[in-house]
Amino acid sequence: MITMTCDQIRDLAPAYVLGALERDEELAVAEHLRTCPDAHAELAELGGVVPYLDEVVPLVEPPASLRGRIMAAAVADLAARSGERAEAPIASPAPRPETGARQAPGTMGQVIPISAARSRRDRRSWVLGLAAVLAIVALGTWNIRTQQQLADAQSYQQRLAAALVQAGQPGSQVAVLASTGGPGPGPGGIAVMPANGAGILVVSGLAPTTGSQVYEAWTIAEGQPPAPVAGFTVGSDGIGYLDRMPTSTGQTLTVAITLEPAPNATAPSSTPVAAGVAAQRGVGG
């Protein structure tokens, strides 16, 4: 750290306000200003005009794609931030290798296996990459007209970000849920079964529930009947959310969502509207 006298500050003032010092000198000036009893009015006298130099640059519009890049980076940053919060209190156990499980029959949707052998850094960048992709997709179709829609979109983004961060934790099993209704737009989302504690499910594009209707989430292990997880209702935003997904067992698991006429169904009454498979833990990706 360079220390400077008041005389040196006065000498460097023109270069400082124009940004023409080396960065370590600049830091030394800022440090001096922070603690110096002298207000160094000469800096304001010289520097006050500097922002007006910006007014003379020839104006050029940035490419339209830059907005998406910046928004995607902000979403990824949001995901990383909530990840830091989530990681802090949890002592991650070493993932146990699981072998012998086979792919469940009737595979629906996409599979994203998360290898327990991958480094933490790899996982983080994988999550951020997916977050960025989803953000670009979301922004491309964003057509927000009301404050409520705005709040819905933000809430969805934040929940999605939370789910993506959880997906990046060591030992998490992840199912990407896709519509089972054939081609065209339909519900889609993500379900995470973490190594510890409760997981998150976020689905968008669901038809709103009416009356006593609920959507029920199910987990289906190979050779077992569907086990109910919990029910949730959906409003006009079409977004469903559960924060009670089970802890990962390490085995391949299908996650499915059905529309039920009433809560607390013990077996599905209809075919799933969306489903996906969470691969067994420890499968390389």
Place this chain on the structure above:
Amino acid sequence: MSNIDASVRVRQPSPADDADREVLDRVAAGELDALDTLYDRYRTMAYSIALRITSDATLAEDVVQDAFLGAWRNAGRYSESRASVKTWLLAIVHHRAVDAVRRRRPTVELPEREDVPPPQLTLPDLWPEVAGRLDRDAVQGALRVLSDVQREAIELAYFGGLTQQEIAARTNAPLGTVKSRMRLGLLAMRRVLLGEVGAFAGLGPDEVAG
């Protein structure tokens, strides 16, 4: 001294300034649409400054992305700054753009650090309440009163990303001369622009600029 006090005393946030602060508060709270709004307001200025400094469209895009992401992360620390939101944001753009061009030079070892505050953030804005009226013509007029060597020194510093030592080498002038050119040039611009402000505010230049 008294002229500084006077100009700081007349500083009052403009309506645009207040609206910007509101947006920045929401950016600090992590609201994506607020970042989108901020981008809409300043994308053209930000990109134009980055392009002017880097002369490289790809690098300028990276700089703008970097700067808006910096604003996104550090919006909560804006209150420490004495500048308007516009100045704050564009100072970040300027700082990152200069870092980018300096990093491109093979001879320069630039420390990878983000903890150096851009100089403008340590200073108060002089006349944000009339910023909208100090237009391109007024600033270009102020630049025209400078001598060629003063203007060159200021442009190499602010838009060239050169350090004062590099300006001295580039212009074959002693370092002390470069310092004087920058100082006298900035003071001359200040006199002209404060004269304009005084006219706008219904004050004589003497009352504003001393």
